[in-house]
Amino acid sequence: MLNKESWQELFQTSEVNSALHVFMDIFGYYFTIAFPYKLIILSKTCNSKWITKGIKISSKRMCVLNSVKRKFSLSREAQAYIKKYHITYKKVLKEVKKRENDGYIEKATNKTKKVGANKYTIWKVLFIR
Numbered sequence: 001m002l003n004k005e006s007w008q009e010l011f012q013t014s015e016v017n018s019a020l021h022v023f024m025d026i027f028g029y030y031f032t033i034a035f036p037y038k039l040i041i042l043s044k045t046c047n048s049k050w051i052t053k054g055i056k057i058s059s060k061r062m063c064v065l066n067s068v069k070r071k072f073s074l075s076r077e078a079q080a081y082i083k084k085y086h087i088t089y090k091k092v093l094k095e096v097k098k099r100e101n102d103g104y105i106e107k108a109t110n111k112t113k114k115v116g117a118n119k120y121t122i123w124k125v126l127f128i129r
Helices: 008-012 018-036 053-071 077-108 119-128
Strands: none
Touching: 008 018, 053 077
């Protein structure tokens, strides 16, 4: 494609910057022809069934509390409340994840047999999930 271009406009310019702009325009034109834009739509799939509506609400509230904590100087009571909420939120997440993993192990047909590519069910929970 580029070998079919005459390049006369490029050779007729005497200034270096304008020659560079002409070259970049010509090159960009052929580049977009050779490699057109392709629209890719990424789908958001969430396989985590343990993320409930309440956890999502708590997560948003935790984000708001953290941003308020960073932006403003708060009283000790407010700081203590945010800290207590954060600790409770972490405990709830840990417990829900634990229950989800326990259910995953319970549903497995044989916990000691290999599942997939050389992975045991329990090890799959420990290292992958």
